[in-house]
Amino acid sequence: MKVRGSLYFVILIMIGMLILMGLALRMQYFTSRLLPLMFGGAIFLLGAIQLVSEILPRVRSETTVTEEQPGEEKKSSWYGYLLIEGWVVGFLLAIYLLGFMIAIPLFTVSYMKSHGTRWLVAIAFGLVVSVLIYGIFEIVLQVKLYQGLLSAWLSS
């Protein structure tokens, strides 16, 4: 399973580099396309070497010296990672739509509640974090935090 995932990753990188080199070839000046082509080509070539070493276990054992280190945590699956990444995407969407000051308590409360925290604790945490962020960034540092599309729409 692990080998398959890393195989897809190398193939993805190689495809990305082919697209990038294709775009670079269309550039007007030689000086603009030289390094993207050089670096892209190098990655493609190295990707091919890595691909071969992933496919052929014998070659792989000779070209890599990766050793499992003691104490290294057991690696989770992509499913677990993507599930959490989904929360991050949700937070980003909330920032875009509602702005930081609404998205922060919303994200904190919903994440903590869905992971078994009691309502009261989750709400208290959400409020404390929001007040801290507002105090440090908006008041002390004078950073105007993004207010979101909804706020812009309502004010217009």
Place this chain on the structure above:
Amino acid sequence: MPWGERVSHCLVPREEGVNSQMLESLIEAMGNFGRWDLLLAMVAGTAVGNIFGIMPGLSGTTAMIVMLPLVFVLKTDVALFLLLSAHTVSNTGGSLTSILANIPGTAGCAPTCIDGFPMTQKGEAGRAIGAALMSSGVGGVIGALLGLVGIPIVLVIIMALTSSDMVFIILLGLSFIVVLGKGSIVKGLIGGFLGMVLSLFGYQALTGVERFTFGSLYLYSGISLVAVCLGMFALPEAIVVAASGGTIAPPETEAKGIHGLWQGMVDVFRHWSLFLRATIIGWIIGVIPGIGGDVAAFVTYGQAKQTSKHPELFGTGIVEGVIAPESSNNSKEGGALLTTLALGIPGSTGMAILLAALLMLGITPGPTMLKEHLSLSVSLMLVVVFSNIIAVFFCLPIIRPLLKVVSVPSRILFPMIVIVVFVGCFARVGDHKDLLVMLAFSVLGLAFRKYDYSRPAFVLGFILGNMFEGYLFMALGLDGPLFFLRPISLGILLFTIVFTISVPLVNLFKRRSKSKRGGI
């Protein structure tokens, strides 16, 4: 007395010799440190710099930008002391979050995460912090002192460097990509080159061509380094902690408290040769204008791994992996300040802000600076010395509360990290598109982490790629295709080749001798 008057008043005629000038300026500069307003400015600057360093996305440069208007309000010397001390120590604060939560407070602290965070996971947070504080503090002091004594020699060397030499200096920096790979050289190179390719996105100053911007105005100025660093390091770690549940470190870590702090401090002197090497390399990188200080920590980490007797342990949580980057990321400030003052060329964004502050005050840094404002130059170097010492004492009382982070359950820690990282990333320039870029890089960072591709190599490539291209075409334009036929360039090129080839050869040799011993 304003700086200009005081400086011109103390200036000794050139005939009396550089040494006596230097001594008099040193005595006068030391006298300034008895003034309570200057001391207060330094303490306040150090506190602000540390806090900005701790917050991901913000840095000493941001602290300077925020405080720049104070130049017009405060006394000239007070304002300069405040700005410089804030900039100098931000990496000291940044190392704490790098070690405890794998969040690089500043880009220069990213290599500290590689071994600092695994040390926390092993329950050695106190030791890692002790090593980081001591190497940052003493490294910073040595860097500033080197700046004081190295003025005459360094100026001659810097003036001799051309864009051709810069190409090879950057190439030498890039050669550390080979070492930064966790195990596989091929994977390290893929990571490094990928970083280099992505650094080419945006407007190319040489031709005025937009590359890979896909019609977006945001990508015109390239991809944000802060978004890349936070996306590659902080978010993947937060996601992994959340996915696995539990806490960052074993439950006994917090109970241990700052146990091991003293051991970590002693470790720096136990590894004195590594510490000195990293400090000097960091200082040299700081001195060279146009490279930027963030590179120093990556290069010294790579160098430490390359010269170590047990390179395979790097990345698993060893104290040498903390000492090397931390010594250099503070010592570089002394070097960068020297170049900024002596040549008027800022080596980093932070130094550019300081340059702007000096110009606002009517002081023009450049070749005449050390002659006309020697006392001021010496005072600023001493600010770097004292701020580094103050920073260590500032960090000591905040370690214990920060240490609680490692035992906070992931259901609380994850939203906290994500919020701080998102707000910090946004606060840098106030562009919400940075958040999207950071998110994209978090997926790449996760893949790099999962499949053992080197994230530090990627970031090093990203920092140096665009710079390499700029100097390469400058050298080609000025010296033609045979630009490398300069003694300095050839020397650096030769060193780079030997260094690059030696890594796989040494690895091969080690594997062979291991397998032979196993066979016997």
